Amino acid sequence: MAHIVAYGAGMSSVLVVEDDPNVRTALIRELSARSHVVRSVGTAMDALREVTQSPPDVVILDLGLPDLDGAEVLKMLRGISDVPVIIATARDDEPEIVRLLNAGADDYLIKPFSAEHLSARLAAVLRRSSRSGPTAEIRVGGLHIDLDRREASLDGAPLELTRREFDLLAYLAARPGRVVARRELLAEVWRQAYGDDQTIDVHLSWLRRKLGETAASPRYLHTVRGVGVRLADPDKS
Numbered sequence: 001m002a003h004i005v006a007y008g009a010g011m012s013s014v015l016v017v018e019d020d021p022n023v024r025t026a027l028i029r030e031l032s033a034r035s036h037v038v039r040s041v042g043t044a045m046d047a048l049r050e051v052t053q054s055p056p057d058v059v060i061l062d063l064g065l066p067d068l069d070g071a072e073v074l075k076m077l078r079g080i081s082d083v084p085v086i087i088a089t090a091r092d093d094e095p096e097i098v099r100l101l102n103a104g105a106d107d108y109l110i111k112p113f114s115a116e117h118l119s120a121r122l123a124a125v126l127r128r129s130s131r132s133g134p135t136a137e138i139r140v141g142g143l144h145i146d147l148d149r150r151e152a153s154l155d156g157a158p159l160e161l162t163r164r165e166f167d168l169l170a171y172l173a174a175r176p177g178r179v180v181a182r183r184e185l186l187a188e189v190w191r192q193a194y195g196d197d198q199t200i201d202v203h204l205s206w207l208r209r210k211l212g213e214t215a216a217s218p219r220y221l222h223t224v225r226g227v228g229v230r231l232a233d234p235d236k237s
């Protein structure tokens with residue numbers, strides 16, 4: 001739940017995805033000078049692995065990567081993460097940029113861009129993402145989750161949850177009504193790119209027991225076969 005962190009002056013982690021070593025070096029220098037923690041990779045596949053293993057606060061994505069088309073990378077990124085993405089493109093190609101913004105990019109920069117320009121875009125994207133991130137409290141029906149205190153209760157009664165159960169419940173409750181794919185849960189809650197479904201099933205069944213429901217007669221936690229899990233307000237579903 002990295003997006004709950006308030007962004008102060010700098011010190012956000014930036015993942016630079018760029019195959020041109022000169023551009024890469026320049027970006028790392030400029031961003032580090034502005035107190036960002038910078039990591040960089042040169043291929044789309046490495047970028048996807050980085051985002052899964054240790055999610056950055058923002059990704060700067062070069063569109064001309066050697067292994068995958070920019071739109072393809074963006075789609076795959078969005079499949080695993082909500083991380084803000086700024087596209088860096090050498091092409092002043094308006095239809096393509098519009099397409100990528102619609103496909104989930106947060107902003108774009110046309111190369112060559114100045115350090116000041118990049119810095120301003122970065123600050124704006126980080127401000128937006130910290131505002132639009134989950135609030136510190138989540139309420140769905142009788143379920144109340146306090147993210148700061150890491151406490152949860154159901155109909156006023158406190159729930160005794162393990163760390164993982166809490167994270168799983170909070171992640172689902174922050175997206176009420178939406179079916180969350182198992183792959184997304186693995187990436188966002190377990191921070192793993194791969195894993196077996198049993199891990200999720202076991203935690204779900206513990207969580208169900210604590211919520212006083214079963215898979216056969218669900219109230220809050222609904223398994224959607226072959227797809228994932230949905231948390232919903234029982235009075236509304």
Ligand code: CA
Pocket residue numbers: 018019020062063064065
């Ligand atoms: Ca390139």
